[in-house]
Amino acid sequence: MSRTWHLGGRWYAPGPELGIAGGGCTWRVLEDEDDGSRWILQSWSPRPPDRDLDMVRETYLQWVVGAEGGDPPASRFGFDEGQVWFLQKLLDPVLRDCWPRWRGVLQEAFLARLRSILAKDPHPRLVHPAAISVQAGRILLPRVIGAAPLGWKAFEASLGKEIGAQPGPGAWELPPDLSDKLAVPVRGRGRELTYLKSLVLGLASSARMERILVLEGEEGMGLSVLGKWATAVAETESIWVKGFEIQHGEKAGVFLGRMLQGLLKGFEAELYASSPETARTLARRLPTYAFLNGGRRLAEDAPVEPQELPAALRILEFLAGRHPRLIRVECAERADAELQAVLRELAMHSGVAWLLCVTLQGAGSPVKGLLSPLRVHPAAAFLHLNRLEDHDLLDLMDDLLQPNDLDPGFRAEACQASLGSPGMLRRILENAQMEGILVWRPDRGWSLAPDRPPRIRVHEDLEGRVLAGRMHRLEAAPTAVLRLLALADRPLALPALGRALGLAGDPLDETLRSATSSKLALVKEGTARLAGPRVRALVLEAAPESEARRLAKALLKALGDEIDPVLSLHLEARASDERTVLERVLRMAGQEVVPRPADAEEIVSQALGLHPSPAQTARLWEFLSDAWSQATVRGRVPSERLGQRSPWEMALEALGKAQACLGAGGGPAPGEDRGLLARLFRKQALLEVRIRRLDRALGALQSAAGCLADQPGHAEQVSLRLALGRVRLLQGCMGKGLKALEEGLRLATASGAPGAGRWQMELLLEMAKTQAHRCQFQRSLATLHAAQRTMEHDQDFRRLASVLDALAQTCLALGQPEAVHGHLQGALRASRIQDDLELQGTCHLDIGIFESCRQALGSALSHLDKALDRFAALRDRVGIARAQAWKARTLAALGEAAQGEMLLLRALEGVEARSSVSERGELLFLQAELAAFQGSWRDAARTYLEAARGFEGAGLAWRELLSRLRHVQSLARGGLSEGFDQAWDLLERCKVQVEGAGSRWLEMEWHRAHALLLSTVPDGDDGVAMESLTALGDMLAAAREIQFPAEVLEASALEATLLLRRGESLGARSRLQDACASFQQLWSGVPETMGASFLGRPDIRRFRTAVETAGLGFSIPEREDPMLDWAPTQVLDAPQ
Secondary structure: OOOOEEEOOEEEEEEEEEEEEEOOEEEEEEEEOOOOOEEEEEEEOOOOOHHHHHHHHHHHHHHHHOOOOOOOOOEEEEEOOOOEEEEEEEOOOEHHHHHHHEOHHHHHHHHHHHHHHHHHOOOOEOOOOOOOEEEOOEEEOOEOOOOOOOOHHHHHHHHOOOOOOEOOOOHHHOOOOOOOOOOOOOOOOHHHHHHHHHHHHHHOOOOOOOOEEEEEEOOOOOHHHHHHHHHHHHHHOOOEEEEEEOOOOOOHHHHHHHHHHHHHOOOHHHHHHHOHHHHHHOOOOOHHHHHHHOOOOOOOOOOOOOOHHHHHHHHHHHHHHHOOEEEEEEOHHHOOHHHHHHHHHHHHHOOOEEEEEEEOOOOOOOOHHHHHHHHOOOOEEEEEEOOOOHHHHHHHHHHHOOOEOOOHHHHHHHHHHOOOOHHHHHHHHHHHHHOOOEEEEOOOEEEEOOOOOOOOOOOOOHHHHHHHHHHHOOOHHHHHHHHHHHHHOOOEEHHHHHHHHOOOHHHHHHHHHHHHHOOOEEEEOOEEEEOOHHHHHHHHHHOOHHHHHHHHHHHHHHHHHHOOHHHHHHHHHHHOOHHHHHHHHHHHHOOOOOOOHHHHHHHHHHHHOOOOOHHHHHHHHHHHHHHHHOOOEOOOOOHHHHOOOOHHHHHHHHHHHHHHHOOHHHOOOOOOOHHHHHHHHHHHHHHHHHOOOHHHHHHHHHHHHHHOOOOOOOOHHHHHHHHHHHHHHHOOOHHHHHHHHHHHHHHHHHOOOOOHHHHHHHHHHHHHHHHHHOOOHHHHHHHHHHHHHHHHHHOOHHHHHHHHHHHHHHHHHHOOHHHHHHHHHHHHHHHHHHOEHHHHHHHHHHHHHHHHHOOOHHHHHHHHHHHHHHHHHOOOHHHHHHHHHHHHHHHHHOOOHHHHHHHHHHHHOOOHHHOOHHHHHHHHHHHHHHHHHOOOHHHHHHHHHHHHHHHHHHOOHHHHHHHHHHHHHHHHHOOOHHHHHHHHHHHHHHHHHHHHHOOHHHHHHHHHHHHHHHOOOOOOOHHHHHHHHHHHHHHHHHHHHOOOHHHHHHHHHHHHHHHHHOOOHHHHHHHHHHOHHHHHHHHHOOOHHHHHHHHOOHHHHHHHHHHHHOOOEEOOOOOOOOOOOOOHHHHEEOOO
């Protein structure tokens, strides 16, 4: 059915016209596309004049305040430039459906009752068969604004003469259900209504007034009644209102997605057209935009990500720009701390109006995190609902029990027991009906049962008794719905629920309506759930064991492959015997994909109660360890469980329990699965490697080797060599590490065991990294490109990210910036597809390192901060230390040396003992970098040399070469003459290695060292000067090729200075003006707040001095458009 009616921000499917008109109005039935509810529409088109419109608006508000029991339970109102609409909710069944089934006597009885109602009713009503709802004890008639469009004779004629077989009594003669939501007048809230109306009218005012309205009060004080009033007032001001109720236990991300999806309905394409980046940011949160992220969705309990809130605020501003809106949030007290923070952020920083309804729960209420900041916010207004007076409660009782002839004593006692709460009064009356104290007679209405004492009894668990009574009154099918939902303990899709029940179509719809009308279940957005945890406990308590088993089996079959592992195990435990359940868990434990740690813990906890053997228990703990090992994926990282420990430490704890089950302390007992124990030791070793406890890793591998000493062909032998190779390489034992990797490759090639190919790729990746470290760059690239093709073919994005990152590192060492950028971006894309925080952290770190090396400093800081965020979420101390150290280097490059030194000290604290040889060398190298940026050349030379010796001992040749060349440069820069002879010898020894490596970066560093050493030779030798110019020219060419703009400036300044000494001022000026683009590149990447400190950097000052010495003026370019090319005259202007 086409979406043709858009009224007040909601979409309706058109239903039948009622065939009546008058007074400028038309009438028809509409269906709300959100929940399928049906509404009677009275519409005026064209829109009446303003004077008539004001009368219509006022009539509607009077009706909302003075609603009566015979009115529809809900209404909506609105207008735009072309029309006015008035909607009233239509409850099934309607007279048109009932009339043909009734006998003639029943038809006459209904008409007599309807005549009686209309005779007493002062309000015009819509008397039409399709608009009259026939309920237990009530006949609901839509109100009419204006004159009634249909008279009695026309109404009777429309009914026809069909006479069915259904005997009496009619539904309107049956006892009403006091748990039903009945339209009643608003009692005792005159001042609150006036104040709230003034606040809502202020939302439409051009003056700046409160836009965050908070309704608060104790449970049962009528927050929803006042919320409906605020909604009605807003609707009469043409403000679109959308309401959302927070569910029990609902996560912030789920609510945010649900709210934005509801608000955006009908505007999705327009938002995407105006702000595609916003749509992409929320693509995994909103189903509408899931196609932008390949259909991948966040886990339901995934926390709200930092970038999602600004995107949500942009959506709210976009919607507010289309039409004024009011967002009504019910049951805000159910929000946990994260959801409170989200609501607070959105309410306080958006321009949209908000209505928050909060049930207060005492002084210790957790909702204080939401309310406290709003109480002092200038745009927030609070309205607290106090208890009602007894006379107001007596009026409310009459409204609820129309008609009645109750004893005054009972009425007074009921009001007193309700403690001023209209909600409690409703519950007391509902309980009295359930216990038989209140009885219904069609001729008299409500009265007290003559055989029951008319006493009010407030039970300790009144809610429990009321819910149990409702459940008891349900038929078998809706009761089964409740039991299925209780067994699942989560929302169920309606098709799956139907399959479990064996129902579809109208029978399923009727069953669901019965379950939801009891208020025990809720149906929304295609799923059903129980109303709350209390309902679940009552349902399960009342369910016979045999019935629970039958329904569990039915639900297992209905869900099929859609079922998640925790629910699967839970239902299996209900439906099967212990052995079957345990076998299912062990099969699950053998799969490569494991659930989240929280789910795995629940599965293992349940399975341990099924009496597994020691080997089975070990496999269960291994399963939990694997879940923790893979907990680096976003949405799987349980921050509240981690504390200060990383997922790998949690995995080790579970692995230790697995090893203990197999007697790992003294070696495996005869007959036990030694292959299993060897696998556990191998996994322990890899986890120990991850947190850099290398001695423990080596010990675990020795234990694993002992388990398999007599099984040289065992499948674990390949992975053991990989683990051993990693340990030895990290320890700095290059020879032993390579030997282990080569043995592993030989075994993998010869083995036909399952999984050998996977380990072969891991071994090749380690070999390629090692080849790059040894300056065997071409061999490394060949291996990595082969691995890349395999990973892309297999769509193995996790390993592809690692391969691309390794390619980037090799190309960085070679001095190939375009290739580095391409590989790193590819690695980052692959890591985002995996949504893996560890991979993303590594990618952001390596991009930050690359940007820091080429001094794109703003970008470097951004990526390093992202890396820190991800490593911090995982409590990855090694990753945090590396990111902090490179951030310290970047801050020093920005001239913020003090900040850099403090951050480097933090990186060094507590991590040096747990770092590998290469990581310790890297930290020394970065310490030297900080000293160099400050011009502390003696410290820099000493520390570069110390780093070089560390790299040399570990066989890391290219890093050693880079550190030795930087050592030579520092000696020359600092004029440290006592080391010059040694520096010349070292430069000559490095030359052969640099030429053989084929690295443009190393060649640039060698020419730089050569030029700087030549600059220490006393003036006067023209041959030395020419050699210096040649060396600087070679350095400049290489620096431009590898896109290192700071080195371009340095070479240009040195060359200009040398040319000036030779009297070649034009050549000097030409060199400096050619460097303008490099200065532009550097300057455009400097954060605005750090511009002054960057300009104070020693090498930048030297460049400026060279410019001014050459007779040129030095000026700083404008920042308005950093992508705009700057002409040299903009940067360097000759004096007038």
